[in-house]
Amino acid sequence: MLSLPPLSLYIHIPWCVEKCPYCDFNSHKLRGEIPEQAYLQALIDDLDNDLVYVQGRPLTSIFIGGGTPSLISAQGINWLLTEVEKKLIFSDNIEITLEANPGTIENQKIADFKTAGINRFSFGVQSFQPQKLEKLGRIHGSEEAKNAARQATAAKVKTFNLDLMHGLPEQTINDALSDLQTAIDLNPTHLSWYQLTIEPNTQYFSHPPTLPDEDLLWEIQEAGLKLLAKNGYQQYEISGYSKTGFECQHNLNYWSFGDYIGIGCGAHGKFTQPLENRIIRTTKIKHPKGYLDPNRPFLDQLNQVAREDLAFEYMMNRLRLFQTIPFTEFESYTGLNINEIKQPIDIALNKKLLTKDAVGWQVTDLGHRYLNELLALFME
Template sequence: MLQLPPLSLYIHIPWCIEKCPYCDFNSHKLRGEIPETEYLTALIDDLKQDLSFVQGRELFSIFIGGGTPSLISASGIKWLLESIQQLIPFKADMEITLEANPGAIENQKIADFKTAGINRFSFGVQSFQQEKLTKLGRIHGVEEAKTAAIQAHNVGMKTFNLDLMHGLPEQSLEDAMSDLQTAIDLKPTHLSWYQLTIEPNTQYFSHPPKLPDDEVLWSIQEKGLALLAAHGYEQYEISGYSQIGWQCQHNLNYWRFGDYLGIGCGAHGKISFPLENKILRTTKIKHPKGYLDPTRSYMDECNTVDKDELIFEYMMNRLRLMEDIPFSEFENYTGLKKQSLDKLLQQAVTKELMIVGQDVCRVTPLGHRYLNELLTIFME
């Protein structure tokens, strides 16, 4: 029978100072001042309308993403977190992450955000080379990125993430390794290190830059993994690397098919209902103008996940992780029997993409390399 998994909360702040040419996230170039009070009030109203989804649970984690959430004042974030806690109890020592652009957060603001209740930052660095930052449309400089990490240490932030891309326009192996080594030297507990991809509806899609060839990309990946491992960073998901014990708890709940509320422009949610044996996917109004229109509902879409899609939905998330997949978790969080996986797993085993034990299954290194091919098996 379907069981209630842990419940997280995602909060979307949609504004950026500039729209990066590679970005396909729901973000909007800021024109004038952020309607901070109006938007924060709307977020709490939005959450109130989703309270029936909580079903007696406490919050497992909070992630404030965007956009550029660090454009919001620290006092605004403090009010937001306090208002949320009045509605839903927080798990003890809960992880509360704020995404921050080094070009939109001053040293004092880092300390103020910590005082407001943020206990984990995710700094969008992308590169430590000015030429690459300029091509990526980033508003911060190299020193600002380094200073943000140093200041996080100085204010006593126990954990923070540096977000770093590779496979950048005209990037060499040496460039990529220099970026990665600089990030490691700043001693973050967590690194998100992933390859730039060209997505539809972006400036890069309309005017593609010259990217490294496949041989260079493979060398970057191979040498980068070795460098991270040599410095104690364990790969626990496709693009997530952490020191032991510092995995992003919010992401783990996502990938383990946990539940999450999504509030804010275009935010997505996933909610389980054991008594009705169903799972809902929710999406909020995408554009700030529509989201802040008092005549409209915050909810844009609310759909039940079809039973035929549940295996793929689960595996699409779970296969990202490098850990064992317990069959008991699959049964508890989907409401399906393990036997519904048997033929599909056998196909994956035959192709050497997965291994299967009595109580767990696991993706092989080959399976992670050809993850898209593995996923197609579970689309059947």
């Protein structure tokens, strides 16, 4: 029998000042003014259609992502969160994150966003080195990134994340560790540190830059992990590192196969329906013009997750985490019996990609290194 997992809300803001050459997210270069109030009202109307899936659950987190959500005014964010709270119960310790580009954040704006209800910021830094920022097409400079972190600290924001990439074009190990040390010195409660990958439908895919080779990438990864651990950042998922108690609750819900409402251009949602014994996924209209067309529905696709895909979908998320995977969670969140995945589990145990105890499975260091190989076992 399926059990209802926790519920989060994702809100997508699709506009950016510039489209970065590595970015494959649903973002659109801003041309003219953002139709702010029209879009915010559309988000609330979109939410109304998804309330049927809430089933009495409070929201544990809200994540406003993009695009560049910090292009929306603090007044607009305040209005949006006020309207959401009229329709949904906020948990007592709800985490409300705003993604922000340091190039769009003025000093007062951080304080204004905090007043509007934001209690967690995620700053898209990527690098602190001017040449690397230029290669990545970022609109901010190193000092703007540092200033954003300092202003978040000065405003006594509950928690903030710095988003940092490694494996950048022509990057050396010293470059990568210098970026990481600079981020650590700004004392964020959370760091997202991950390798740049070249994705289809990006400028980098059409015109690939020169990236570090596999040996150098592994050296960067190993040295970076030691530096993060030395400075009190615990790795709790593949690209997430935090001070104790500051893990991103929104991402934890994603990777634990939780449910989430997705509103806004191209936003994805996932909903468990125990009475119908099914899990569904939703996708909203991708382009702002179509999303804002009053003659079109917000919903673009609604699909049921096939029973034979449930184990893979669960593991695709859950294997990212460094926590034990409880047998009971697998069964209650997928509706499957653990015996149905005995074969891939046994292979993973034999290859030392997983270990097993009385309550669940644990991904090993080897399993995290060869995560794609581990995940592939659940596709067969």
